[in-house]
Amino acid sequence: MASLPNGHTAKKLDIVVVGGGLVGSLEALYLAKRGHRVRLYEYREDIRETPQARGRSINLALSIRGRRALKDVGLEQHMIENHGIPMVGRMIHKLDGTTYAIPYDARTNQCIYSVGRNYLNGMLLKESENYENVERYFNHKLIEANLKKGSLTFTKTDTKEEVKVNADLVIGADGAFSAVRKAMMKQPLFDYSQKYIEHGYLELCIPSNANGGFQMPANYLHIWPRGTFMMIALPNQDCSWTVTLFMPFTNFKKLDSKEKLLQFFEKYFPDSIPLIGKKKLIEDFFSGSPSPLVSVKCRPYNVDDKALIIGDAAHAVVPFYGQGMNAGFEDCTLLDQLMQKYKDDLPRVLEEFSDTRWKDTYAISDLAMYNYVEMRDLVTRPSYRIRKAFDDLIFWAFPNFWVPLYNSVTFTTMPYSKCVENRRWQNKVLFSVIVAFMIFTMFGLFYVRN
Ligand SMILES: Cc1cc2nc3c(=O)[nH]c(=O)nc-3n(C[C@H](O)[C@H](O)[C@H](O)COP(=O)(O)OP(=O)(O)OC[C@H]3O[C@@H](n4cnc5c(N)ncnc54)[C@H](O)[C@@H]3O)c2cc1C
Structure with missing residues (x-):
């Protein structure tokens, strides 16, 4: 009481x-x-x-x-x-169905x-x-x-x-x-x-497996990033997954038949079809309509x-x-x-x-x-992964000095505006280091040649 x-x-x-x-x-x-x-x-x-x-x-x-x-x-x-x-990190699902994990906080394993x-x-x-x-x-x-x-x-x-x-x-x-x-x-x-974005969302479901367990590794936020749209999945207590498809409304509109829906999933999210099940995918997709954001x-x-x-x-x-x-x-x-x-x-x-x-x-x-x-597109790019590796390394070496943006927003109570300011000066530092490195390399090459 x-x-x-x-x-x-x-x-x-x-x-x-x-x-x-x-x-x-x-x-x-x-x-x-x-x-x-x-x-x-x-x-x-x-x-x-x-x-x-x-x-x-x-x-x-x-x-x-x-x-x-x-x-x-x-x-x-x-x-x-x-x-x-x-959920200790993002689990990225590639087009070919293979996956890889990107931890949120490799240093201290913090999770959401x-x-x-x-x-x-x-x-x-x-x-x-x-x-x-x-x-x-x-x-x-x-x-x-x-x-x-x-x-x-x-x-x-x-x-x-x-x-x-x-x-x-x-x-x-x-x-x-x-x-x-x-x-x-x-x-x-x-x-x-107020601003409505051009994308809406629709929720689907991956049920638990025959033994009542999870069909995918449970402790991740799963993402299928596809550039201009994406699908994500978060685990539920009953070992099912709530799957959310975020996509432009115009794309949703085009999926107006079972065949088109299945073709779309076979093209972009093939590994999710056996997890959701074709019948359930069709039922769930057509029983709702995308919601605005x-x-x-x-x-x-x-x-x-x-x-x-x-x-x-x-x-x-x-x-x-x-x-x-x-x-x-x-x-x-x-x-x-x-x-x-x-x-x-x-x-x-x-x-x-x-x-x-x-x-x-x-x-x-x-x-x-x-x-x-970042979620639907940048995560798949090498530049994102290089930047994240830099951030993680410096964070690991100087945890009180260099807190990466995602970590400051998600794992600290630093005011959000301060998180953004932090990111700005971190960008400036990294930019200066890269420029200094390039100048140093150019001078080095010039010196070696002459
Ligand atoms: C797809 C999606 C995913 C999300 N994922 C996350 C997430 O992972 N993490 C996160 O932190 N946030 C997430 N959010 C955001 C989160 O859902 C909202 O920020 C949160 O629900 C806000 O809570 P609220 O109580 O302010 O508003 P609401 O949850 O909207 O509650 C408002 C309440 O007011 C009542 N109400 C409305 N009008 C009246 C009225 N005239 N008289 C009396 N009562 C009224 C409603 O019935 C409702 O119960 C997500 C949102 C969406 C859409």
């Missing part, structure tokens, strides 16, 4: 969290630990009773930022030890974990039941918000009844198409941009001391760095740290969160876009 805190504030706040997805459920726990009254309103049914089917990723890569947040609310160990499958979305979300909600100061309302859709006043109107999705609610603070964790953010957009000086940047994240957006509501990113949820969880950690620093004084907490966080979320948004190119 989780314990209530011991008086962080003189006045306990009445806080409404909109969205009981991954980030909203975690935020409710952080706030509950601080002793505030939390009301969590979620559009859908309780995910523990009606698990989500298709349309959202079934599993996710959990890395250090997400782990730190789970640790804060006492759930990291359970998640990692009982429901996380370690494949975790089930439904399980993680359910676990966070279940944990909130241990706090008397958390109330959960499912089937409640936010339809209207006056954020300056902290007043919200929900519709009950079953009875269509309207419910009006007031709060000291409204936290919008209602995802990429956030209704809270929509209300914020009416505020002057609110910057907003959107990236959202906006700021500020607050309206006075009354409202704040976090998670995808504040910064939806494309999924290629495996950081969307991790960044959302990090929002909760940073918010908690500020609440601790300013003793829950909301004007100061919300202002500092808004002023500082956007640089890092913009940075991870850009990095996520870049990583799609």
Whole structure:
């Protein structure tokens, strides 16, 4: 049973969290630990009773930022030890079906974990039941918000009844198409941009083998990089794999018959056909349609001391760095740290969160876009492998001085913007070394000849 805190504030706040997805459920726990009254309103049914089917990723890569947040609310160990499958690197599948591994961290073998979305979300909600100061309302859709006043109107999705609610603070964790953010957009000086990429994704499945085991080496994130598109697979607890095909919508459209689909897979992913099974491939492919991927940047994240957006509501990113949820969880950690620093004084907490966080979320948004190119194309190029070998070597020799980009994003809590700055100076150093080497070689040759 989780314990209530011991008086962080003189006045306990009445806080409404909109969205009981991954980030909203975690935020409710952080706030509950601080002793505030939390009301969590979620559009859908309780995910523990009606698990989500298709349309959202079934599993996710959990890395250090997400782990730190789970640790804060006492759930990291359970998640990692009982429901996380370690992935120590990328397993690249070549066109001819042969594979090779690229470890994430050859020096200290750090790994990321494949975790089930439904399980993680359910676990966070279940944990909130241990706090008397958390109330959960499912089937409640936010339809209207006056954020300056902290007043919200929900519709009950079953009875269509309207419910009006007031709060000291409204936290919008209602995802990429956030209704809270929509209300914020009416505020002057609110910057907003969104971008749909031309690629969509569709989920398939590699089932477990006849003995109930994994059909591929389990502790890797498998990638079939094919230049302008790719397929990836993450392991599940039941020894199946969630396979995600990322591809331009125009390519998806062309695969409009069984024959074309099989020809396409035989050409680009031949080794995956016996793993998925022809029948299942056809069934799964044609029973769904590709989902779009959107990236959202906006700021500020607050309206006075009354409202704040976090998670995808504040910064939806494309999924290629495996950081969307991790960044959302990090929002909760940073918010908690500020609440601790300013003793829950909301004007100061919300202002500092808004002023500082956007640089890092913009940075991870850009990095996520870049990583799609790396995963689907660059990983197969010699230049990528040479650079990675350099990075790994220098990292091995000077671990505190030279942390490669992927490692800093995934295995440290260095602010994302700092990870990008690091990469910039590392590029400059490497460029200078190469130029110096070339000049030295030219002079050497000149000297030897004369
Ligand atoms: C294909 C794919 C793969 C991904 N892989 C990874 C990964 O490996 N690692 C990683 O870190 N991230 C990954 N992500 C990103 C991750 O899924 C998101 O960043 C994360 O789900 C964001 O959580 P959230 O709680 O902010 O939003 P959501 O998960 O979208 O939750 C928002 C909640 O708000 C509710 N809601 C919406 N509107 C309303 C309303 N009007 N009223 C009340 N409630 C409402 C919704 O029902 C939902 O439950 C991936 C995303 C995709 C699409």
